[in-house]
Amino acid sequence: MAVVGPSRDLSLLFSDVDDDDDEAESIMGADAAMSRTSSYSDVHDDVGRGSISTPTLPSNVHPRSPYLHPTHQATASTSTFNASQYATAPAPSAAAAAVSSPTTISAPGTPRATASRKPSSLRPSADRQARVASDTASISAAAPKRRPASPSAKDGKYPKGKEQRIRLTPRLPHADDVESAPATNMYWSKAPVHGTLPMRNMRAHTVTLVDSVAWLFGGCDDKGCWKDVYCFDTETMQWSHPEMLGDIPPPCRAHTATLVDRKIVIFGGGQGPVYYDTTYILDTTTRRWIVPNFGEKERPAPRRAHTAVLYQNKIWVFGGGNGLTALNDLWTLDVGVPIDRMRWEQVRTRGEPPAPRGYHTANLVGNVMIVIGGSDGRECFSDVWCLNLDSLIWTRINLQVAHRRLSHTSTQVGSYLFIVGGHDGSAYSSDILLYNLGTFSLQYEPRVIRGKPPSPRGYHVTIIADSRLFVFGGFNGHDVFDDVHILDLAGAAYLPQVMSFRVDV
Numbered sequence: 001m002a003v004v005g006p007s008r009d010l011s012l013l014f015s016d017v018d019d020d021d022d023e024a025e026s027i028m029g030a031d032a033a034m035s036r037t038s039s040y041s042d043v044h045d046d047v048g049r050g051s052i053s054t055p056t057l058p059s060n061v062h063p064r065s066p067y068l069h070p071t072h073q074a075t076a077s078t079s080t081f082n083a084s085q086y087a088t089a090p091a092p093s094a095a096a097a098a099v100s101s102p103t104t105i106s107a108p109g110t111p112r113a114t115a116s117r118k119p120s121s122l123r124p125s126a127d128r129q130a131r132v133a134s135d136t137a138s139i140s141a142a143a144p145k146r147r148p149a150s151p152s153a154k155d156g157k158y159p160k161g162k163e164q165r166i167r168l169t170p171r172l173p174h175a176d177d178v179e180s181a182p183a184t185n186m187y188w189s190k191a192p193v194h195g196t197l198p199m200r201n202m203r204a205h206t207v208t209l210v211d212s213v214a215w216l217f218g219g220c221d222d223k224g225c226w227k228d229v230y231c232f233d234t235e236t237m238q239w240s241h242p243e244m245l246g247d248i249p250p251p252c253r254a255h256t257a258t259l260v261d262r263k264i265v266i267f268g269g270g271q272g273p274v275y276y277d278t279t280y281i282l283d284t285t286t287r288r289w290i291v292p293n294f295g296e297k298e299r300p301a302p303r304r305a306h307t308a309v310l311y312q313n314k315i316w317v318f319g320g321g322n323g324l325t326a327l328n329d330l331w332t333l334d335v336g337v338p339i340d341r342m343r344w345e346q347v348r349t350r351g352e353p354p355a356p357r358g359y360h361t362a363n364l365v366g367n368v369m370i371v372i373g374g375s376d377g378r379e380c381f382s383d384v385w386c387l388n389l390d391s392l393i394w395t396r397i398n399l400q401v402a403h404r405r406l407s408h409t410s411t412q413v414g415s416y417l418f419i420v421g422g423h424d425g426s427a428y429s430s431d432i433l434l435y436n437l438g439t440f441s442l443q444y445e446p447r448v449i450r451g452k453p454p455s456p457r458g459y460h461v462t463i464i465a466d467s468r469l470f471v472f473g474g475f476n477g478h479d480v481f482d483d484v485h486i487l488d489l490a491g492a493a494y495l496p497q498v499m500s501f502r503v504d505v
Helices: 094-100 126-142
Strands: 186-190 194-196 206-209 213-218 229-233 239-240 256-260 261-268 280-283 288-290 307-311 312-323 326-334 345-347 359-364 368-372 386-390 393-396 410-414 416-420 432-436 450-451 461-463 468-475 480-488
Touching: 186 206, 186 239, 206 256, 206 261, 206 461, 213 312, 229 261, 239 326, 256 307, 256 312, 261 312, 307 359, 307 468, 312 368, 312 461, 359 410, 416 468
Parallel strands: 186 450, 194 239
Antiparallel strands: 186 480, 206 213, 213 229, 229 239, 256 261, 261 280, 280 288, 307 312, 312 326, 326 345, 359 368, 368 386, 386 393, 410 416, 416 432, 461 468, 468 480
16 A cells, blocks of 8 residues: 655556555546645656655645545555544443353343243253344454455455346436436436446546447546446447457556457556557457557557557557656557457657656547646646647647546537546536537637536546446446446537537647
8 A cells, every 4th residue: 555655756647556555546636736645656847857756744734635545655555545434443341341251141131021832942041142142242343344355456356245236227327405406407316326336436447439338447446446347338338248258458547548440459557657559459249358469579668547548549548657757648549450460569759748647538520639637646637639630730739727636538519529437636516517619719618517417526437328428337436336327419419510510730
């Protein structure tokens, strides 16, 4: 477990101390007023000059700030660690001690039990009954509450004897405290899920939509990282847990998943202190994992919290962190060839690039990759950048109103990007920011949204399916979620928007 102190410079955004470290995705210091905890490493941005910073921690850190959270200092590796659960139980009272004394048969004032009709040879003696009762009371009073044994973070297995959760009947959403809204308004509700429910919560996972089925892979909860796959039917709201074949990847979080012709390409990520530079391909038709062999060819450095988009039969990977520092390099993986001929290539761009960052978002709009927010381990960014993937020129957008965000999601809906949740450098958010992609805008716009939104969170996933925006899981600094929420977009919410446009940068 990482210990927060003045000897640790950055936060735990991209590095971990052990396999189960609870704040591997914990956010970073934002500015000089914020505390800084261990992140990429103890090395500052001027790592090339060998400078190491050892700032002192301020005393006025917000209790909900991810820059310094009590879970960082916990001795147990769970993101939902509650010190009270692990505190030593108080000593038994005098009355309890008297009951547990081996010389005491019954407590004063105990009513006499009615006579049993069983033969005396079959009735337990009063002394034995009192002794069993007192032992049970003593044990329950003195023993601390403990969680079930955690599964191994190394193999992503569930505890033995834990049965799969199966819900046969959907739980329909209802909330008496939410006002009704016109059908033309966007509206939040909780998905009435059923089927073979996930046996874990979800943070820093990926969800990839293939037809109407969302494929969830990896991620972590307060017990460890996972390597299993769950499927969610966005039409029936049913979960399933299919068996996978082939070379199954190790438990993983903060990776990317890119859909290429009904195949999901997984790159990077990691667990604990380990960062991956490996590529796995899941064929959703055969449910088989495949590992491309790149031999000794050049490939990106291990990383997580990066982004990936698909353009011109290439996967474009940008940024992330490698455990030492944040990155802003750009790589492509050629996926327009047979798997045995896939190759990585580093791309040289022109113009001023964005600062190194991770936990940002990247959306492909036409031939432009739009990068929003993120963090370098010290600052939470509010900037928006566009990279023309044909000319390879970076352009920074001048914003009238800026919003700091990291660990958020960005989903294209018509001519808007829906920025959901994330962290603003001070607290987790449940807001939706609408970023207008129109030719003369490229600015944020307000929009009325009804219903009961998901609780504030980051490290979740959003996808759009059948005119609805789905939100899967997430993390609020204390708890990891396993819920699914739906934003019904409604006709008036997005149909009148321009559906065919381009971003000129």
